Amino acid sequence: MAEARKSMIKIKPKKYKTGDIVKVDFIVIHPMDTGLIKDKKTGEIKPAHYIDNITFSFDGKPFTTMKVWETVSTNPYFSVNFKVPGKGKITVDYTDNAGEKNSKSKKLKPKD
Amino acid sequence: MKRRNFIKSMMAVSAVAVTPVALMAKDEAKKKGPNDLTSEAAIKAITGGKEAKESDKIKLTVPEIAENGAVVPVKVEVDHPMEEENYVKAIHVLNTKNGNARCVDVMLTPANGKGYFATRVKLSSTQEVVALVELSDGTFIKASKSVKVTIGGCG
Numbered sequence: 001m002a003e004a005r006k007s008m009i010k011i012k013p014k015k016y017k018t019g020d021i022v023k024v025d026f027i028v029i030h031p032m033d034t035g036l037i038k039d040k041k042t043g044e045i046k047p048a049h050y051i052d053n054i055t056f057s058f059d060g061k062p063f064t065t066m067k068v069w070e071t072v073s074t075n076p077y078f079s080v081n082f083k084v085p086g087k088g089k090i091t092v093d094y095t096d097n098a099g100e101k102n103s104k105s106k107k108l109k110p111k112d
Numbered sequence: 113m114k115r116r117n118f119i120k121s122m123m124a125v126s127a128v129a130v131t132p133v134a135l136m137a138k139d140e141a142k143k144k145g146p147n148d149l150t151s152e153a154a155i156k157a158i159t160g161g162k163e164a165k166e167s168d169k170i171k172l173t174v175p176e177i178a179e180n181g182a183v184v185p186v187k188v189e190v191d192h193p194m195e196e197e198n199y200v201k202a203i204h205v206l207n208t209k210n211g212n213a214r215c216v217d218v219m220l221t222p223a224n225g226k227g228y229f230a231t232r233v234k235l236s237s238t239q240e241v242v243a244l245v246e247l248s249d250g251t252f253i254k255a256s257k258s259v260k261v262t263i264g265g266c267g
Contacts, residue, residue, distance in 0.1 A: 021225040034234070035146050036211075048146045063223040069147055071207065071215045073183045073232040073265075080218070083194075083225030 005029055009092060009106040018086050018110045024056065025079045026092050026104070034070045051096045056080065058108075059088040084110050151206055151213035155244060158204055158217075159252050164244055167253035172243045174257050181235040182265030186215075188243045190227030194220075200227035202246040208256075209239035234265040 007028040016022050028051070035048030050070040055062050064080050082090070091105040149157075155164065173187035190200045199222045205215040215233045227245070235241075242256040 058223070063221045065219045067217040069212055069214045069216070071210050071212050071234050073234050077232055079230035080220070081224050081226040081228040083223060085223070
């Protein structure tokens with residue numbers, strides 16, 4: 001069940017200092033099936049399969065949580081702002097309605 | 113006496129047997145979309161009956177015309193301070209005509225530094241995208257913009 005999905009965290013801009021507000025972009029490769037589309041090969045309706053919960057945390061402390069529905073596009077992209085408090089690690093945990101759990105993390109290295 | 117008990121037990125059994133069947137029938141009727149909800153009901157569920165005022169504080173960026181309804185970029189910026197006691201608590205992205213009116217609920221904290229959120233959503237037809245924002249004092253503000261969709265993206 002727990003196949004590793006391709007995902008990516010991007011921090012924009014690339015150079016930042018402590019106290020700066022940066023963009024944290026999170027992209028994941030996921031079908032986000034709505035449960036309405038027919039499979040072209042088998043002719044059966046594909047069951048809904050979408051990401052439902054996302055948690056952004058910094059050093060284990062969550063700062064943004066999201067509840068997601070199937071109306072979000074395939075290979076979804078989520079972007080939030082974050083005020084850099086110092087060195088640390090941003091972790092994004094996400095689950096989907098089929099019970100898959102994954103996480104991705106990226107180190108924050110502010111240049112002072 | 114025996115017969116009375118028998119009838120009673122039969123009734124109990126039939127009641128138990130009927131309920132799951134009824135529930136299943138309901139599920140089948142819902143099959144069109146697993147989480148179908150109208151936008152009025154969705155907004156009511158979020159605000160709890162409170163009124164959401166139209167506000168200039170929210171800057172909602174969506175394309176005027178979307179050629180592909182499966183990928184519509186949505187950007188929400190809220191001009192509001194992000195301090196310990198006065199911050200943007202949540203941003204809800206909703207639509208008006210999809211089967212399921214809800215797209216994303218984002219819960220923010222003061223650590224975010226700014227009320228900003230961006231994503232891409234699917235739109236089935238020409239409709240409005242609504243950004244409903246909850247502030248930490250419990251008030252709601254909203255902004256909406258219409259998007260022309262050439263090809264629907266919900267299957």
